[in-house]
Amino acid sequence: MRRALSLVRRRLLGAIPVLALVIVGTFTLLEFAPGDAVDAYLGATGGDRGLVDQLRRDWGLDQGPLQRLGLYVAALARLDLGWSVAFSKPVLTVILERLPNTLLLMGAAIALAFGLGSLLGVVAGSRPGSATDRALSIGSLALYAIPGFWLGLVLIIVFAVQLRWLPSGGIETIASGLGGLARAGDIARHLVLPVSALGLLYLALYLRMMRTSMAEVWRQDFARAALARGVPRRRVLWRHVARNALLPLVTMLGLQAATMLGGSVVIESVFAVPGLGRLAHEAVAQRDTPLLLGIILVGALVVILVNLAVDVAYAALDPRVGSGKETAA
């Protein structure tokens, strides 16, 4: 337990310079983008010189970039994420409205990709080179090659427009007045298509990795020895081969969490899911620096936490990890 806690503390301390770098980097990048929040606002509405000056003053954009960065960091030190001019609300409120949707979508999609991917990977890797293996590999590669928005639109046309089994988008039925389990069921129905679209895209990655990793483990001495000892093939497959082959996948899971946050911009747009990816897109279009910084900070935090969880899971899966000190003592 103490080991886990010290790991968590080390990771969180290590995250601080990473987050600082993320803040300065993002701020600088947005400074280089031509036009500011006032330009973005006027592009949609028009206005005159007086309005332009007044908005720049009101939104604090009449100050230099260094001053604004200083103010932002000072506010952040007080755990204040600032004010979003694009939504006229505190940044934290805007993000917290959307975060649950993205976490739900991302969590379910990763679970689908990881669960189904590794399971099919085991099927393919149980007899590498077999016809089943070939078919699964080709099928998953084809899915991997499909652009996300296209897969999303095809799912909408088939399951929402033609068959009318599922809703074409949104996170839940509008103003349905549902509560409790009925509402959860409604949200689940709305998530089927976006989760499938997002999950299927990444399924191939886990499937291929599991299969390759298993093909390697089969050739290792302990696996061959187990088979030679007469241990049933099924038992070798699950206890020895699959379990060992799973380790690189868990590493991959941590890396994927970041990709999924980005990948969901497209899926969130196609399925009209109000999540962080779409919010980030709007923040850039509106040049809303505090909002974008807030999203990136929250995103970075999510990725750090997921990786932490992955490390803990790793330790549980592989007794060799981190055990050296304790056994020596």
Place this chain on the structure above:
Amino acid sequence: MARFDVFAARGMSRRTVLGAGGLAAASALLPAGALAQQSPRSGGRLIVAADSEPRNLNPAIVASNGVFFVSSKVVEPLAEADFGTPDGLAPRLALSWTGSADGRSATFTLRPNVTWHDGKPFTSADVAFSAMEVWKKLQNLGRVVFADLESVDTPDPLTAVFRFAKPTPFQLIRNALPALTAVLPKHLYEGTDINANKANAAPVGTGPFRWGESRPGEYTRLVRNPSYWSAGQPYLDEIVYRVLPDRAAASGALEAGEIQLAAFSMVPLADLARIAKVPGLDVITRGYEALTYQLVVEVNHRKPELADVRVRRAISHAIDRDFVARTIFVGFAATSSGPVPRNDPQFYDAAAQVPAFDPARANALLDEAGFKRGANGMRFKLRLLPAPFFNETRQFGAYLRQALAAVGIEADLVNNDSAAHTKAVYTDRAFDLAVGSPVYRGDPAISTTILVQGGLPPGVPFSNQGGYQSATMDALIAKAATTIDEAQRTALYREFQQLVVTDLPLINVAEWGFTSVASNKLRNVTSNPRWAVSNWADVWLAP
């Protein structure tokens, strides 16, 4: 009626269904009158596609179609545009309006027995407050039109008299009524920071629908106002604006029957022919007659080559406007002949015609101006910045680059997003040619003359960003701005059109309204020329 119809010339019927066969075509051929004769049915929820969520929903501060689309159902103007009446207006919060002979005052008689959504009575004090504190001081368009408004007298609760410091044409005030005069409740705004008032995000008005709630990124809901001044209306129980950022997904939602309306061409033009064949869906081009957008080549007159009128004429000659209307807009646009669109019955002057497509003439003019073709066949090079506001503005940018190359002008295409485009063109003026999409709002003085008027400060979007300076033009604009006599004023704006097509401060290419795709159960979807941004009190859903 036909006088408004941009598309009549292109052979489209009132309620157009493209290439449809069988049942769909039969329903399209039903005269609109037959539909109107069915008696309206109360009840039902209308779900509408929305592609953006304006942060400020106060139409008195932000007079833009994106805001009106939602807020016009809640907050009403003094009058709305109308197909039938002589001055093109139907009463809303004002019952009648008259201008004085000297142009110094305008008197409005207001509708009695109107209450705000919070139960307080609507009076002339609300109109006076909105005019003096909001339209004149804060509104993007009102700051120009109401600049000379000195005071608003309220002799009784149902009369408002506008007093102007300088003679102000009543024709202009009238034409500005639908878009510029949304009335706010004084009791909620007085003494507060109007720009930061919380009613800007959840408006309170007198309209047929009250504010329901908003879930950012998901939907905005308006609910029926049971005490609306027009008895029996509105018919719908609620209107839900469902946020659908992806246009292809919006088509899907229409086909799946999850939404009943996608307005403002949310369904891409290229998809209309297909979607018109879907049973139960109609493609509609009417209802946008007073919301005309203009496709314009904006010229930076600081560039020496473009300061020569022969070069500007050559550019106009290089553009095949028929091609643009037919191919880029797939027929859903009319060619432009000048700065006032063809569908404006008051001001359009058919005698003013921009230089038409004639590449040979363009080449001759450029040779004459002294810009000979170089070794690579090109005469000179310029930066071309298409506005990102519509697919069509970007596509026209690509077309213009080719059209210019054909006459020996090399254009570097620079595609920016909205914020970057606004900064490059309107603040930095870092462009030579830009493609813009100004809105024509029923009177050249509202937002059209400002495009070519000299002496304006920098950083103002949709004004004279090209730096065009002409004493003749400025004198003409100034004279028209204070001419009270309507015939004289109209004649001056005809002169203005002549001057624009001769001197070409900017080059008009095409003009378009939008299209709606609606469920055929939805009735009264084209009942006025600003339908999409009007109050929808008469809209109903058939079973």
